[in-house]
Amino acid sequence: MAFQDYSLIQAPMAGGLSTADVVAGASRAGALGSVGAGYLSGDAIMAAADGVRAAGGDAFAVNLFIPAQRDATDPEWRAALKALAPCYRQAGVPVPDHFPPLPDFREQFEAMLEARPAVFSWTFGRLPKSMMAACRARGITLVGTATNRDEALALAGDGVDGIVLQGEEAGGHRGGVDPLGEGLPLAALLDACRDLE
Known part of the structure; x- marks a missing residue:
């Protein structure tokens, strides 16, 4: 199933909440299950992907944190x-x-490539073009996170397959490049980005 065909995506909750059983259960129910791998080592990412598949999850996403610029x-x-x-x-x-x-991003990314999820999603920034190309070569769909129109425009310009718009309702955890930047309620963010559809 193409990413755009999913009407429900299980949030990639880093820190142990998106267990293999949760992700596989979401997948079996017809949603896109997501492994929140931001705190996982490369080996742990591989183990999580194997666990999701062993629990009956077929298509699922792996989510990572783009490292800060400084x-x-x-x-x-x-x-x-x-x-x-x-x-x-x-x-x-x-x-x-x-x-x-945080674990080494390059190690995490290489493990994600080896795990070959259906979708690679990320938060807190933009994915370098070389990494996008590596995903595309393996047929992995690319989904970035935006908390304002400028971030959404940047991701659209990068050619991602999907953009997760995260409103200020997400609380202290905001997936944008500038975590202290101005947030918008989700409804306002959706209105600001309607022309990107």
Whole structure:
């Protein structure tokens, strides 16, 4: 089934929520199941894809995080932790003194290629043209995430097969290039991007 034929996509929830059983269950139900692989190593991505197939999932997506253009500065980290401290306190969780680094994106990407999902989706940026070509050579559909019209236009210009529009209703997790940039409610974002259909 072509990506455009899916009326429901199971969100790629990184951090362990999109288990092989969840992704395969979505796939068996006629939705596009999605492995949230942003925190997974290459080996773990391969194991997740094998697990989805073993659980009966045929077509599914793998989602990764495009790496930031630069690392946060120490003052930026301190400001972020200070801003999040009330949330941690309310949840009864200690405020971390650091966040672990993300796995190597190149390793993740190569594992995704080897796993050959039906769809590769990503968030937090744009995929380099060479990586898009590697996916196309394997018949993998490409889907990027946009949180505003400019991001959607950039992805459309890149020639992606689909764009996930993410409104401000997504809360603190925004898939845009600039996580502190202005967000729009989903209805307004859809209106702003109607001419891209």
